[in-house]
Amino acid sequence: MWAGGVSSTAAGRDDDDDGSTRKKLRLTKEQSALLEDRFREHSTLNPKQKVALAKQLNLRPRQVEVWFQNRRARTKLKQTEVDCEFLKRCCETLTEENRRLQRELQELRALKFAPPPPSSAAHQPSPAPPAPFYMQLPAATLTICPSCERVGGPASAAKVAAADGTKAGPGRTTTHHFFNPFTHSAAC
DNA sequence: GATAAAATACCATTTACGTCA
DNA sequence: TATGACGTAAATGGTATTTTA
Incomplete structure (x- = not known):
C-alpha cells in the first residue's frame, strides 16, 4: 500500500510559499549549524520538534x-566507507596471515621428513603471534562521530543503541544506530 | 479479536541547483 | 566567460509500522 509519498510530497507543496517547482536555497551557516547541533542530539525528530525547529530556523x-x-x-x-576501509584492511591482514601460515606449514613438513638433528637443538615452531586486530573489533560496531567524522568504538555503539529510540506517533519504530555525541564527547 | 485501509515515518534513488576550480 | 565536478536541497517512489474504522 502506498500513502507516504503522496503525503510527504503534498505536505512539501502545501508548505511552499508559492506553487512553483522546486526552489533550491542554500541554508545559511547559522541554520546549518543549528541543524547539526540538533542532529548530534538526535538523528531523528518527532513532529513537535520538527515544527519547533522549523520555526526557530525560519x-x-x-x-x-x-x-x-x-x-x-x-x-x-x-559509515559505509569506514566499514569498507576496515574490511579492506582485514583482507590484507588475512592474506598476510595466510602466507605466514603457509610458510610455517612448509617448514613443519620439511622438518618432519628431514633426518633428526645431531644436537638437541630441536626446532621450535615460531610462537603464535598476538591475536590480530580484526579478531577483537567486529566491523558492525564501528561508528562515526558525525561531528568529528572519526571512528568510535563498540561501547559507544552499544550505548547509542540502548539510549536511542524516541519517537512519537505512528510509523516505523526508530532503529537507527547513529552516533550519540553524549556517549562520545570524551573521544572528541 | 481479526482485518483492511489510512496515516505516518523513513529510506534509496534521482533530479536539479549553487559553488568553485 | 564557459564548463565540468562536486556537494546538497528537494522530489519521487517504495517499504515497514502503527492507528483506526
Whole structure:
C-alpha cells in the first residue's frame, strides 16, 4: 500500500510559499549549524520538534525533515566507507596471515621428513603471534562521530543503541544506530 | 479479536541547483 | 566567460509500522 509519498510530497507543496517547482536555497551557516547541533542530539525528530525547529530556523517543517533525511544518508555513507576501509584492511591482514601460515606449514613438513638433528637443538615452531586486530573489533560496531567524522568504538555503539529510540506517533519504530555525541564527547 | 485501509515515518534513488576550480 | 565536478536541497517512489474504522 502506498500513502507516504503522496503525503510527504503534498505536505512539501502545501508548505511552499508559492506553487512553483522546486526552489533550491542554500541554508545559511547559522541554520546549518543549528541543524547539526540538533542532529548530534538526535538523528531523528518527532513532529513537535520538527515544527519547533522549523520555526526557530525560519524554514518549512518539510525542509527540516528533508535535511535530517539527507544528513542521515550522509552519515550512513560515511559509515559505509569506514566499514569498507576496515574490511579492506582485514583482507590484507588475512592474506598476510595466510602466507605466514603457509610458510610455517612448509617448514613443519620439511622438518618432519628431514633426518633428526645431531644436537638437541630441536626446532621450535615460531610462537603464535598476538591475536590480530580484526579478531577483537567486529566491523558492525564501528561508528562515526558525525561531528568529528572519526571512528568510535563498540561501547559507544552499544550505548547509542540502548539510549536511542524516541519517537512519537505512528510509523516505523526508530532503529537507527547513529552516533550519540553524549556517549562520545570524551573521544572528541 | 481479526482485518483492511489510512496515516505516518523513513529510506534509496534521482533530479536539479549553487559553488568553485 | 564557459564548463565540468562536486556537494546538497528537494522530489519521487517504495517499504515497514502503527492507528483506526
